[in-house]
Amino acid sequence: MADSRSGVPLAAAAMMVALGLPPVDLHGPLHLVGIMDPFCGGTRTARYAAQGNLAEAWRYNPLSIVIVYGALVVVARAGVGLVTQRWLTMKIGSTPARRRRVITVALVLLVLLEVRQQLRADLLMEGTHTWL
Template identity: 65%
Template sequence: MPYVSIAIPFFRLEVERHDRHWWLTALALAALGIAVAMALFGLPPIDLHGPLHKFGIMDPLCGGTRAARYTAQGNLVQAWRYNPLSILIVGGAALAVLRTFVGLISRRWVTFGFAWTPQRRRWMIGAGLLLLVLLEIRQQMRADLLTAGTDMWR
């Protein structure tokens, strides 16, 4: 049961007395830990690419590892070059950890939600698919950059 609930068109902001999203914090801490480890120690020594990468076919996640490393180092320009999605993921993970920190101190947990209707859900799924297709096209146009330095895995 929310302590405070604020409804804005399309969105809902609730302040609760218990954290219902503890799993989000665990996932965010793992993601941030990996990004920080890569920022400090470099990229993993194993091939993380999908099977089509060897044939020059990029997917929307290509460049994500290097982009997450650059984001953790604070180099957002380079991170954007490799994959803008990683900036959102690392930033979102940092916000989730900040939410937990504030919740532990104040004993109030902020939860953000959407006021879904069937029509809004269809529009959001369509917009998400369009953005995914555009990211795929962008990543494929950067195939030379994304395959550079990965010759040791060919």
């Protein structure tokens, strides 16, 4: 059976399309002093991705596009499974060497995303409150 939390990101993105961005500041203290993290811009990106505006979503944070559309795939899979009682499953063989490569690639991509986000600090801080 599908995990009930799988549709939460999708539901949040749909709510932001309908209602706009949250009225509260969701940023941590590092953001407020100009230090971005790999997830900065995620809320705005989720909204743009849910609206289908992928160019604007990519501008803020490409990772959130993957999260929103990944959630859509998970919810669609759950819907198909519930209706047909047949669950689409994918099995990937894992070895210690393959696991190390996947972790290494993921860490490198995360560092590159962090650098990208820091280079876009001005864009990501637009409309947010700063202490400086």
